[in-house]
Amino acid sequence: MKLNDLLFKMPFVSSPAEDFEVEISSIETDSRKVKPGSLFICIKGHQTDGHLYVQEATQKGAAAIIAETEIESSVPVVYVKDSSRALAIIANTFYDYPTANFPLIGVTGTNGKTTVSYLLDSIYQNFGKNTGLIGTIQNKVGNSYRETSNTTPDALVLQRLFREMKDIGVDQVIMEVSSHALDLGRAYGCDFNTVIFTNLTQDHLDYHHDEVNYFLAKSLLFSQLGNSYHHGSKYAVINIDDKYGKNLQQMTAQPVVTYGINCSADVMADDIQLFANKTIFRLKTPVGTVKITSRLTGIFNVYNMLAATAAAILDHIPLEIIQDTLKVIPSIPGRFEAVDEGQSFGVIVDYAHTPNALQNVLETCRGLTTGRLYCVIGCGGDRDPSKRPLMAKEAVNLADYAIFTSDNPRTEDPAAIIEDMIQVFDDNVTNYESILDRKKAIEKAVFYAEEGDLILIAGKGHETYQEVSGKKYPFDDRIVAKNAILTKEI
Ligand SMILES: CC(=O)N[C@H]1[C@@H](OP(=O)(O)OP(=O)(O)OC[C@H]2O[C@@H](n3ccc(=O)[nH]c3=O)[C@H](O)[C@@H]2O)O[C@H](CO)[C@@H](O)[C@@H]1O[C@H](C)C(=O)N[C@@H](C)C(=O)N[C@H](CCC(=O)O)C(=O)O
Numbered sequence: 001m002k003l004n005d006l007l008f009k010m011p012f013v014s015s016p017a018e019d020f021e022v023e024i025s026s027i028e029t030d031s032r033k034v035k036p037g038s039l040f041i042c043i044k045g046h047q048t049d050g051h052l053y054v055q056e057a058t059q060k061g062a063a064a065i066i067a068e069t070e071i072e073s074s075v076p077v078v079y080v081k082d083s084s085r086a087l088a089i090i091a092n093t094f095y096d097y098p099t100a101n102f103p104l105i106g107v108t109g110t111n112g113k114t115t116v117s118y119l120l121d122s123i124y125q126n127f128g129k130n131t132g133l134i135g136t137i138q139n140k141v142g143n144s145y146r147e148t149s150n151t152t153p154d155a156l157v158l159q160r161l162f163r164e165m166k167d168i169g170v171d172q173v174i175m176e177v178s179s180h181a182l183d184l185g186r187a188y189g190c191d192f193n194t195v196i197f198t199n200l201t202q203d204h205l206d207y208h209h210d211e212v213n214y215f216l217a218k219s220l221l222f223s224q225l226g227n228s229y230h231h232g233s234k235y236a237v238i239n240i241d242d243k244y245g246k247n248l249q250q251m252t253a254q255p256v257v258t259y260g261i262n263c264s265a266d267v268m269a270d271d272i273q274l275f276a277n278k279t280i281f282r283l284k285t286p287v288g289t290v291k292i293t294s295r296l297t298g299i300f301n302v303y304n305m306l307a308a309t310a311a312a313i314l315d316h317i318p319l320e321i322i323q324d325t326l327k328v329i330p331s332i333p334g335r336f337e338a339v340d341e342g343q344s345f346g347v348i349v350d351y352a353h354t355p356n357a358l359q360n361v362l363e364t365c366r367g368l369t370t371g372r373l374y375c376v377i378g379c380g381g382d383r384d385p386s387k388r389p390l391m392a393k394e395a396v397n398l399a400d401y402a403i404f405t406s407d408n409p410r411t412e413d414p415a416a417i418i419e420d421m422i423q424v425f426d427d428n429v430t431n432y433e434s435i436l437d438r439k440k441a442i443e444k445a446v447f448y449a450e451e452g453d454l455i456l457i458a459g460k461g462h463e464t465y466q467e468v469s470g471k472k473y474p475f476d477d478r479i480v481a482k483n484a485i486l487t488k489e490i
């Protein structure tokens with residue numbers, strides 16, 4: 001494809017020039033991956049600046065460069081105002097607008113994105129669809145899986161994935177859309193049919209600064225719904241029990257399908273019964289009412305099931321298929337996942353890493369035990385530090401005993417993070433201790449637990465690493481807990 005053809009969609013590029021007739025064989029944002037014929041797009045990152053690697057890119061054979069700031073180059077350079085957004089448009093054009101070829105559902109919100117996406121993926125598969133899934137745990141292209149380091153990958157990776165999905169005949173895609181992705185334009189140009197808003201509570205303030213900005217980033221997904229290459233129905237699915245959900249309902253131009261428990265919504269749940277290993281409720285929808293029995297526990301998972309149902313019925317998926325899927329779906333990796341070695345006390349691993357998620361999950365745990373409730377929890381480094389005391393307070397208020405420990409300290413000192421968490425407590429708060437080493441913290445909780453007690457190990461969920469000083473070391477809460485249980489039982 002010619003560089004000129006890639007640029008024609010971009011309003012901020014001056015008229016096509018003769019030397020833009022150069023042939024482009026691939027697009028790269030990482031100089032280390034440039035091949036002869038690549039278009040190298042310079043992105044200003046958080047660690048370094050792509051503009052610094054132009055020489056390396058040209059030495060490797062880059063055919064042209066996209067840049068924001070003046071650079072010296074022996075190959076044609078196109079200057080743009082915002083190279084991240086240019087990347088989204090160019091990648092979309094290069095891969096031939098892949099999202100115009102299949103229906104796309106986008107899920108956003110502070111909590112529940114992964115769970116709702118997994119539920120929808122299973123529902124659509126049971127409906128006979130060949131699905132693609134993009135999200136925090138992994139990316140799925142039909143039946144093959146790819147590792148990921150972001151909830152929503154950058155536009156290049158994203159459009160490549162979509163193209164692969166199109167090429168193998170995927171006919172339904174579900175995608176988690178993070179607020180970072182929306183703000184950075186990673187999902188710019190994606191052609192959504194349905195977008196879902198789960199909830200909004202405190203998170204990511206290191207990036208968005210305040211909750212209103214965070215909300216405005218989320219709302220971009222809903223304004224994007226109107227921009228489309230192909231026609232067809234466009235819907236927003238919104239949780240109106242959430243105060244930001246109500247705002248979003250007012251702001252959204254496309255038809256909205258609402259869901260909720262505490263107010264009158266299009267898709268609702270009542271008669272909710274929560275048990276240790278199952279949830280039962282009555283699901284009311286505009287197309288009928290059915291009883292749902294699911295292995296997912298906690299009121300927050302009822303919300304997740306409502307969100308998935310609302311999106312699925314928009315696609316005319318029969319309620320029986322939704323009901324059957326919700327009945328059999330096991331826990332989602334690292335989301336309220338039990339570690340069961342036949343021990344006399346319960347152990348749950350959960351990805352709760354926001355104050356609200358921790359509150360929900362601890363309240364659910366409380367309902368599941370008559371014994372003592374232990375909570376092992378830490379807070380990530382290089383992320384919103386204002387969450388730290390809030391998380392610590394939820395842990396000591398809702399659990400009987402909390403053990404504060406490390407959770408991906410990244411470039412920060414893990415001891416200082418724990419200090420940030422516990423600095424709010426005076427001498428009257430005594431139901432906690434701090435153990436820096438996460439393995440030892442989990443072992444200690446297992447050591448304390450007696451018959452009928454419950455341990456919640458929160459924060460890392462499905463993760464299989466601990467990130468310390470910029471390096472990832474193998475670490476899996478589920479394996480550490482399992483080994484601690486087996487050692488204790490011997
Ligand atoms: C803060 C942030 O968003 N960082 C993302 C960003 O990395 P970065 O800004 O550090 O990039 P950088 O290392 O400075 O490099 C800048 C540019 O120079 C280029 N480069 C670099 C070195 C070199 O030798 N040659 C070269 O060309 C790089 O390829 C890049 O284009 O670009 C990377 C590639 O796309 C992302 O993986 C990375 O996400 C990191 C892993 C991250 O943690 N992001 C978080 C904040 C995030 O995005 N989270 C959200 C939400 C999660 C949630 O809801 O919980 C998500 O969607 O994941």
Ligand SMILES: Nc1ncnc2c1ncn2[C@@H]1O[C@H](COP(=O)(O)OP(=O)(O)OP(=O)(O)O)[C@@H](O)[C@H]1O
Pocket residue numbers: 109110111112113114115116136151176198199300301303304334335336350351352353356357358360361461
């Ligand atoms: N609807 C919900 N409301 C509140 N908390 C929830 C909800 N769903 C899940 N949670 C809690 O949040 C945790 C993360 O859930 P999930 O992975 O589905 O959310 P997410 O939005 O994908 O999170 P992230 O953006 O961090 O990847 C769960 O382990 C659970 O503790």
